[in-house]
Amino acid sequence: MKFTIKMWRQEGPEIPGSFVEYSIDNVLPEMSFLEMLDNLNEEIIGRGEEPVAFDSDCREGICGMCGLVINGMAHGPKRACTTCELRMREFPDGAVITVEPFRAKGFPVIKDLVVDRGAFDRIIAAGGYVSVNTGSAPDGNAIPISKDIAEKAMDAAACIGCGACVAACPNASASLFTSAKISQLALLPQGHAERKQRALRMVEQMDREVFGNCSNHAECEAACPKSISIDNIARMRREYMKAMR
Secondary structure (H helix, E strand, O other): OOEEEEEEEOOOOOOOOEEEEEEEOOOOOOOEHHHHHHHHHHHHHHOOOOOOOOOOOOOOOOOOOOOOEEOOEEOOOOOOOOHHHOEHHHOOOOOEEEEEOOOEOOEOEEEOOEEOOHHHHHHHHHHOOOOOOOOOOOOOOOOOOOHHHHHHHHHHHOOOOOOHHHHHOOOOEOHHHHHHHHHHHHOOHHHHHHHHHHHHHHHHHHHHOOOEOOOOOOHHHHHOOOOOOOHHHHHHHHHHHHHHO
16 A cells, blocks of 8 residues: 655744655555554655654553544544554555644644643643542442443543544543543542542643633544543533532
């Protein structure tokens, strides 16, 4: 397979960027998108040029590092899939593929396709944890939790913090990420002791990080590689309003 890659190149945060075209062939259909970028970088380095900077780590769809906007879609055209799990067979042979970083004020570009997602870390640090002493790990059946509640908490906890929700949202809102982290603790008994201060602190930190407001477009849910439901945003709003009383 052969592709033309329109790649966003930007040397640094304060330096204007632009798209640069590259051609690559001998791409196998079963290659992941990041493997294709690795091969492209080998060719670029072989020409004595600076390779394209992009984030990756586990390459198994669980770390959230590999966020790219591919043909205008966060993580690419396949639903419920991270960039590292995206295979080149999803693109027709000879296609022109546009690759750019997540674009949001809260995610400033560091270099090329790498953005600073430290804002998510600061939102978690504001309250996304249980600090009270809940003792050692109890027996699995010691605290009765209904199957429905347990499943909702686990679904929210599946969020990998990749930032696709921000990149897909027309307002660059971080509501889906923040609500997932609030929900996974608010639903379980261990998180109830701090649920009010958690909601207040995390929502206020989200606002300080210059993310936009949620206007229920639901693009975040569509782009999320873990299919996190926007029901969590409604839960976050309820938690916040209760904490304000």
